[in-house]
Amino acid sequence: MKLVTGAEMKEVDRYSIEEIGISGLVLMENAGKEVAQAIIEFLGDLKDKQVIILAGKGNNGGDGFVISRLLIEHGIGVKTILLGKKEDTSEDAKVNLEILDKLGIEVQEIISKEETLALKGTLDKADLIVDALLGTGIKGELRGLYPKLITLVNNSPTSVIAVDIPSGVEADTGRVADIAIEAQETITFALPKIGTILYPGADFVGDLKVVDIGIPQMVIDKQDFKIDLITSELVNKLLPIRAADSHKGSYGKLLLVAGSTGMTGAATLATQASLRIGAGLVTLGTPRSLNPILENKLTEAMTYPLGESKEGVLSRESVIEIKRLLNDRDVLAIGPGLTANDEISYILNHLLEKTDKPMVVDADGLNVISDLNILKGRGAPTILTPHPGELSRLINKSIEIIRDNPIEVAKNFARDYNVTLVLKGARTIIATPQGQIYINHTGNSGLATGGSGDVLTGLISGLLVQGIDEVSATIIGVYLHGLAADLAAEDLTEYSLLPSDIIDYLPQSLKAVRSDK
Ligand SMILES: NC(=O)C1=CN([C@@H]2O[C@H](COP(=O)(O)OP(=O)(O)OC[C@H]3O[C@@H](n4cnc5c(N)ncnc54)[C@H](OP(=O)(O)O)[C@@H]3O)[C@@H](O)[C@H]2O)[C@@H](O)CC1
Ligand SMILES: [K+]
Known part of the structure; x- marks a missing residue:
């Protein structure tokens, strides 16, 4: 099974979007659908369940917004939290934010330390936290409010499902600069990222599931990936x-x-x-x-x-x-x-x-x-x-x-x-x-x-x-x-x-x- 770096995955996404014409929004929708399905399986009985979606400003956060919408469609209680301002989100994330807005689904912006720390009770009481903060786009040491929020999540008794890769784990190396989300499950898209397999990253992943998000096999076969997981x-x-x-x-x-x-x-x-x-x-x-x-x-x-x-x-x-x-x-x-x-x-x-x-x-x-x-x-x-x-x-x-x-x-x-x-x-x-x-x-x-x-x-x-x-x-x-x-x-x-x-x-x-x- 091929393993990829963040850059290789980006190239697969780019090729599918620009050369093949499958839009990024379609990939994001498919990604969100797969994670929503995994969450539904994880929760089992959906009655009276409360899920917290933690979203970042990039496309990983965009996946989070899709997941919010789909879980609400299933009657699950969802609270969506954006670490940052709505206006700073990526293009595709913004489209999904606007959809949530039109559907009357609230997204809470968190921009201060006080607001972050105040989330403790909400996180601790929930049935599940979805980590859609940072994906393959993470660069360098965690900045801003991320370390504080991730610490709260890790200290909370609530289970976590990570979207694509636990936030804080570097996709290319598995390095964890500061701290990272400790997930029970990680749903990764199309191909496993190297960082989910190598230590210390592997310690944060929990059960790893690789899901299809509609990237054509031909696009994957075209790439000259150099790293294989021995199966x-x-x-x-x-x-x-x-x-x-x-x-x-x-x-x-x-x-x-x-x-x-x-x-x-x-x-x-x-x-x-x-x-x-x-x-x-x-x-x-x-x-x-x-x-x-x-x-x-x-x-x-x-x-x-x-x-x-x-x-x-x-x-x-x-x-x-x-x-x-x-x-x-x-x-x-x-x-x-x-x-x-x-x-x-x-x-x-x-x-x-x-x-x-x-x-x-x-x-x-x-x-x-x-x-x-x-x-x-x-x-x-x-x-x-x-x-x-x-x-x-x-x-x-x-x-x-x-x-x-x-x-x-x-x-x-x-x-x-x-x-x-x-x-x-x-x-x-x-x-x-x-x-x-x-x-x-x-x-x-x-x-x-x-x-x-x-x-x-x-x-x-x-x-x-x-x-x-x-x-x-x-x-x-x-x-x-x-x-x-x-x-x-x-x-x-x-x-x-x-x-x-x-x-x-x-x-x-x-x-x-x-x-x-
Ligand atoms: N179309 C596609 O490509 C598809 C992609 N998909 C999904 O997108 C994910 C990749 O998305 P991505 O490339 O937007 O990057 P992402 O992981 O959201 O991070 C960027 C954000 O993080 C921030 N940030 C970075 N480093 C930081 C740090 N150290 N500390 C703090 N903040 C930091 C950075 O902030 P900035 O540097 O801009 O201030 C920016 O806001 C991928 O994992 C998958 O889930 C799927 O939907 C399928 C289709
Ligand atoms: K993540």
Whole structure:
């Protein structure tokens, strides 16, 4: 499903209005009708209900005026409040204001602090507040009376339905400059705005409903939107059907290089995840002294003892054995639990530069890349899976910059260094070298445990080794990882969720995707 910025949505609206000839008023009427319908469903019994419409001066407020009229037609008690003066409203909003005026429907103008604060009782007593204050047209910090009014709404016990996007949430980024309306439901028009999916915005949205307002599909198809929300349908489409006459050679040979003293768990989790997602043959290369432990822990994988330094960490010389093993393998995944030191740095940079097998680099592998330019020249796909802290070290920018502009930062990095980047977070963002972005919304706070990332590395490399292209492998891996965590949390709670549970619930997540058509 495509996600859009405010500007992209404006262009879709403009094209429909100016090039196709569907007037803005028609779109506004359709938008209002859809929200009115959602409100009627929300209220259930309409008798003696009182709804407060809070409208801004722009077209979001215009939607609010349409909603007022339609709810009154249904016999619902409505009070319409405009934050500002009627004369300052946008063109289409003004048309709808005039309609209300001719119908004798009162609209109260609020222009002072005192008038704003006096709304408290009205807001608290109502059955529902409709937030039609600010939509995709919001710019910068909230000005004027908005912060005060939004605080009153958030402090009131009354439920809120937001029109298009909760007021205060920035459509392009999900940033919340000051405060924003906390909605129980958000009815968004035509396409979800990025800000309703990314955090912190996503926290304010409640249940998100996307409704059709009569924008022709042809107008949407004409646009070159660069951002997709990963859906179950997309994953189902990308996940190949396994052939009945296949054998273990059909699903590739994976070499995982992972583990050091104290971190055999990372190696175990990555290996087991790669097997559980269907890799054909998996070999775990690990420091020699850890090999007996891992042989014991892993039944289905082969293990290979690699040269180590005294501390139970891979030695520089082990790179020769890794390269030899790789001759007969299709994909290399490297990083989980390796430890970050000069020897690991030497190994990783050497492999990035001198091997032409697809590589998945995670965790300590990411911490020791010495020259990002090596990535540019690689002859095979490279997937990097950093969290914001690891990416911050890689690009020498603060975590705050990454958190505030995750899409921009991920997009630039993937393009500049020719990698598929998986920027992990509450909404993991995948950026491709071609500039496409995929956002994942599965997963929960139970994933915030050491080891979850190792499972993801195993899943992505286990998919890649089966011959699935690198972008599809990351999309499928990231989505299933989150979905398995969601299904596990239903039984185990987010508190008790362990990374190994993600592996255990992977079959259920695969089944859910396959049946969810
Ligand atoms: N025809 C269409 O396009 C359709 C559009 N549709 C609807 O229109 C919405 C977009 O409408 P829009 O573009 O008019 O912007 P909108 O969100 O109402 O905000 C503008 C107002 O906000 C104000 N304002 C801005 N920032 C502020 C701040 N920080 N703090 C305080 N105030 C601030 C700004 O004030 P100004 O800067 O002018 O003083 C102006 O008054 C869209 O979300 C959807 O709901 C649907 O009806 C379908 C057809
Ligand atoms: K709104």
